[in-house]
Amino acid sequence: MNTLHTLFAISMAAWFISEFFYKNKLKSSKDDKKDKDKSTLNILWLAIPFSIGTAVVCSYETHFPIVEENWIMYLGELFIILGIVVRYIIIRSLGKFFTVDVTIKEDHTIKREGFYKYMRHPSYAFSLLTSLGLGLYLNNWWSLILAFLPPFLAFAYRIKVEEKAFVEQFGDEYLEYRKNTKKLIPFIY
Template identity: 75%
Template sequence: MNFLHILFTISMVAWFLSEFLYKNILKSNNNDRKDKDRSTLNILWLAIPFSIFTSVMISYNTKLPMVTGNWILYGGEMLIITGIVFRFAIIRSLGKYFTVDVTIRRDHKIKKEGFYNYVRHPSYAFSLLTSLGLGLYLNNWLSLVFAFVPPFLAFTYRIKIEEQALVEQFGDEYIAYRKKTKKLIPFIY
């Protein structure tokens, strides 16, 4: 096994462990308004493992390469690591306001600085970057589709539910913030 495959294995374990820890440590508590999630956490926990497993299995059982050469492996791995690291940094920057379920904390405020100055959901954006990196690393067109599309659809649903809760809580303040920012990709989407 070469260095890149070892790094890939380590990054996949780190990705899984970080998400597992977030899910088990960063849930809402009894003082929070928890009635807003609409099973989006469960949907994400079905979509993402499904996409990882399916995309890897497809890459082992089909040959639909996107490119020749190993450079795509390095690019994919770089996106995986970037996604994991920046998602962690964003979660840390939100501090007590980050929960894995859609929740409004008692003293909740809209974060508008840092990455939030450009996109409303940078944590989801970097999670999707990790999924995109996986698809590129596998260098298989069908794997790319399965690595990216299920999480994208799950996050799209979650964003809809989360933004409904935020508009309900913050009203015009969140609507004005939403008009100035993009959902996931700065200046684009």
């Protein structure tokens, strides 16, 4: 179990460092249409640290286990690692079109391959998988709710803002793409 706790600490540090890197290095440039964000980046940077902090504190202060066995911690850690790694791969696949703020680049196009063939917001989906993993790792129903719900609501707001910007930019092309894909979970939602 001690190895799992060490892995958890390392993955949480990697999560924070990667998100901090994205926030500081992958911003829109002065030539981009960046008036669309509506504070979604700030909301995410409030919601996610809040959810992590309250979920961890709640796991120490309350006893409301999801299951009595330790396997759930391993599943949670797997989700954390998958979320971090796959989100990184998705961000890399978008290249210059990925920004942390809602932005339309001058030569922006709609990506339809890879994960984007099945869902419109895979980067957010895998960020939420990391949050879900945290809640499962903590093995506490309250922690699970606190780890997942605030980021989910923040991403839901961001998706609404982002999709409005895409419809304004791409019109029927984006509406057609939206009709043929799901937001966050392939074939479901």
